[in-house]
Amino acid sequence: MxxxxxxxxxxxxxxxxxxxxxxxxxxxxxxxxxxxxxxxxxxxxxxxxxxxxxxDLAGEVLGFELIAFIQITLATHSPDNAKKFRELVGRVDAIQEAYSLTGDADYLLKAVLRNLKSLSDIVNNVLMPHQSVAHVRSSIVLDKLKERAKLPLSTIQK
Amino acid sequence: MxxxxxxxxxxxxxxxxxxxxxxxxxxxxxxxxxxxxxxxxxxxxxxxxxxxxxxDLAGEVLGFELIAFIQITLATHSPDNAKKFRELVGRVDAIQEAYSLTGDADYLLKAVLRNLKSLSDIVNNVLMPHQSVAHVRSSIVLDKLKERAKLPLSTIQK
DNA sequence: CATTACGATGCACAGATTGTGCATAATGCT
DNA sequence: AGCATTATGCACAATCTGTGCATCGTAATG
The missing domain is CATH 1.10.10.10 (Winged helix-like DNA-binding domain superfamily/Winged helix DNA-binding domain)
Structure with missing residues (x-):
């Protein structure tokens, strides 16, 4: 540090x-x-x-009306499966952020989308059918309370 | 648009x-x-x-070792309760992003933290005891697959 | 205490960058 | 076609950038 x-x-x-x-x-x-x-x-x-x-671009102004968080559970936790899933994530432009997590789901994705049809498309035609994926659960953002907050630098010592 | x-x-x-x-x-x-x-x-x-x-600051370099996603369920969905929760979120610097969502949890928070103790602190001493909050579930980020991806401008017509 | 070494600082300045006026080219409308 | 509107490149004054350099402060050493 x-x-x-x-x-x-x-x-x-x-x-x-x-x-x-x-x-x-x-x-x-x-x-x-x-x-x-x-x-x-x-x-x-x-x-x-x-x-x-x-x-920082204003998604709404550019026609990205929808943000969704998508929780993914993998079919198996084999390295091969994980690799395939990562490749999938890398390929899909709508997925802006992707994390692997502790807890019930293996991955959390944040997607920026044009409308509900695009979300349905990603979930049903891209994620669900992929061999690495066992379970998909998506939530739509209703409201942003905070976005891109600054790192709390004030808490840094010295 | x-x-x-x-x-x-x-x-x-x-x-x-x-x-x-x-x-x-x-x-x-x-x-x-x-x-x-x-x-x-x-x-x-x-x-x-x-x-x-x-x-864009490198959190790890500055000693923020940990990212956590925290799902919150409110005690009631009264406007008053929601307002109190929003104020709480605004007050806590470690919470970098906060969204209200469809699905099982009411809110999803992204927190940037110095260590596990800070997470425990936020969850047990800040969020859980707050009157507006009924249920808290936190997940720790194990790996970032994608972060701050660009908006897919190529998909914009004309 | 004096001396030395080293990093941080402000100033000066040459070279790069910014935004605006202006003349011209491109586009759209009747 | 004729006209109005907008976009464009060029020129240029004002501003900004990074580097050399002399100075200052501080910490370590003799």
Whole structure:
């Protein structure tokens, strides 16, 4: 775990909020010179504390009306089966996030979809028929309370 | 839903990948002049197609070793109870995402945590004792197959 | 205590980037 | 065709970026 001082944390917090802040704007925000912000930013990128920068696109505006969480239970837990499932997940663009989990289901998928038909399509024509999959249970997002919250940097010691 | 042409889609895809691309770099990527990229980018921001830019921080490097999904069932579905629960969610920094869902649980939370003790703390000392909450079930992420995948812009017509 | 070594800092500056005005090209409409 | 509207590239002033460099503070060493 990297050693970070107060300037680093402020800088990370600021960039987490707005990834296109200029070094000058960062400088004004955290009370350092622009050049020093540039150097610190480069260091944090180098160290992979900052893993990247991304534009956040508004799914709804682009016609992705639906978010669904899909719980998957595999047919068997053989490595071969797991591998096939992972390949499937990688191939389906609508699946934005995928995790293997403890608990009753083996995997949790988050899918972004155009409408209910697309969800039905993914569940019934892609996931269910796949040989690796034993059981599928999907839930539709009714409301987002929180999305893309920042990491709680304030809890970092020193 | 906004009308987008091929240039817009290429531009969005590029910025989704790297949110700090300069207009010149965008220009080279999508085959347009830098000034025009600047203008299109401004329009897409104006129209909220691009909702923001964010630095992506590596949780593991910062000591957040654990991701957990927590399913919550409310005690009652009264508006008052829901409101109290939402306030709770807003207050807890470790909860990064929160959705209300169809299906057996009312809410799904994604929490980023320092260790198992923090998870136990949130579940047993924050969520369980809260008056609005009837049932809590948590799952720990064992592996990330996909995270922060891009919106499948290729599926957008025109 | 003095000295040395080292990292962090601000400043200066050359080179790159940004957004806007403007003339021109492309597109759509009557 | 004729006209209006929009998109485009170019030019350019203002801004931003990263690097060299001198200085400062701090910790370690003699």
């Amino acid at each position: 990297v050693q970070l001082d107060t300037f680093d944390l402020k800088l990370l917090a600021a960039l987490q909020d707005d990834g296109r802040l200029t070094n000058q704007q960062l400088a004004d925000l955290i009370g350092l010179s622009a050049s020093q912000c540039s150097r610190r930013r480069m260091r944090l990128e180098e160290e992979k504390v900052i893993s990247g920068y991304h534009a | 906004v009308q987008l042409d091929t240039f817009d889609l290429k531009l969005l895809a590029a910025l989704q990948d790297d949110g700090r691309l300069t207009n010149q770099q965008l220009a080279d990527l999508i085959g347009l002049s830098a000034s025009q990229c600047s203008r299109r980018r401004m329009r897409l921001e104006e129209e909220k197609v691009i909702s923001g830019y964010h630095a």
